[in-house]
Amino acid sequence: MENFEKRLRDALAELFLPPYGAVLVYRESFTSTNDLILEGLSGGKPPAIIAVANSQTRGRGRQEHRWFSVAGKDITTSLGFYPTNFGIAITTRYALACAVLVARALQNACGISVELKWPNDLVIGQKKIGGILVLNLHRYLVTGIGINVNSSPEEFPEEVREKITTVKQLLGHEVDRACIIYHIAKNFLDYFLSKGAEEEALLMEWASRCRYLGKKQRILVGGEVVDAIVRDIDRQTGELVCEDEKGNTITLSVVDSILAE
C-alpha cells in the first residue's frame, strides 16, 4: 500500500464505522475522482463513498473548465452520499453549505481562514485555493473538492499561476493532506447524519465569509451581464440577493456567476 493511502486509511478509520459507514476508494492516479465514485458501487450501495486520487489526469471544474492539481501534492476528492435527506437535487443551499463545510475543515486542520466567492470558490484575497463541483451520479449526490495544498503556484500552468495560491504558500510549510480530508469528510458526514440541521447557520457563515457583501460586482445572470451591489444571502433559498443600478433586486442561484469586482 502506498504511504498516502495508508496514512489516509488510518486518518479516516473512525468514519468507516457506525454511525458513518463510509467506504474509501483510493487510486494513485485516476481521470477524475468524480468518475472514481462509481468504483465504490461495486460492493453495493454504501451510504457514503469517499473517493481520493493522489493524482488526477482529467480534473473537471465548473462551467466545463479544466481543474489542475499537482500529482502527489494537492487534494482531489469526491464525496458521494446515498440516499440523502434532501434527495439529489443540486440546490443553491447545498452548494453554499459545501463551501462552508470545506472552509471549516481547512480552519480545523491547518488554521487557515478562507473567504468564499459565489457560489463555492475558496479564496484568500483575490487568489483561489480550492473549488467545489456538485453533481448527480447513479442517484448519489456527489461533491467533488479540489484544494491546492502542498504545491507551489509555479507548478501550475501559466494561465492559472497568477490566480491561485496554496496552503504551503500561505503557511510556509507542508501539511498533512490526510488530516484535511478527514476533517472535510467528517464535516459532510455529520451534516448528512444531522439531516442538515445546521443549514441555516451554514448559510449565515457563508455570508460572513463572503468577500464582497456590500460591494459592486459584475454578475452574469440568465445569460445577461449586469453591474450590481451584493446585498445579502436569502436565508430560505441560499440565493445571492443583489441590487442593480436602478434599484431592482436580482437574485443569483447556483448556476449564475460573478464575473469580476
Ligand code: BTN
Ligand atoms: C471549480 O472551482 O471549478 C470546481 C473544481 C472542482 C475540482 C474537483 S477535484 C476533485 C473532483 N474531481 C474533478 O474532476 N473535479 C472535482
